[in-house]
Amino acid sequence: MTRVLVVDDQFLIRAGLVGLLRAAPGVEVVGEAxxxxxxxxxxxxxxxxxxxxxxxxxxxxxxxATERILAGAANEGDGPAPRILVLTTFDLDEYVYGALRAGASGFLLKDSGPERLLAAVAAVGGGDALFAPSVTRRLVEAFARQAGTGVGDGAEPPPDLAALTTREVEVLKLIARGLSNLEIADRLYISEATVKTHLNRTMTKLDLDSRAQAVVVAYETGLVTPGG
Structure with a gap:
């Protein structure tokens, strides 16, 4: 059972999301804000x-809110942090970029159909932290050059990649290009499980909360460049 919290300041949108989720099998709405x-x-x-x-x-x-929720979960240290799926009216949104930078797992357009919404919740809830790699990459490419210039309150500089091994850097580059774990495994001639291990170690070393955040870091540090 995937436990979901719905947050939206517009009552009709929030009520619609809650109604849809409550009707879906395997989903429990635990609250709305x-x-x-x-x-x-x-x-x-x-x-x-x-x-x-x-x-x-x-x-x-x-x-x-994303920053505070993830920081609170990290301080509690009791179980995994919630995965945050950002809702937006248009994809190239610097607010969404700020949320991904803060650790949100991905984003979804508000005009997406019910099937796409439920698929996104299932994907994120199951640990697939980057729901739409190509769209997320396009968003990050659009705003990465603004890193550290006030995108979101209290934006921190990107972390140092010196702690990563050569293989971890390779995996991070390919993640930033929008490749799936399976595609990365094929490209590097390693198993999909090994890709996941490298990614998990990278996220731990860089203190990251999501795969999308790893993509942001790859661009902000110059490891990959927009259009490169």
């Missing part, structure tokens, strides 16, 4: 597996 502050409080109390997070909200926005 109308703003970022309420989302942070509910996430701490209900410990959802997945959070559908509206990105543009008055007061505490989706970027700030």
């Amino acid at each position: 109308a703003d970022g502050a309420e989302a942070v409080a509910l996430a701490a109390r209900t410990r959802p597996d997945v959070i559908l997070m509206d990105i543009r909200m008055p007061g505490l926005n989706g970027i700030q």
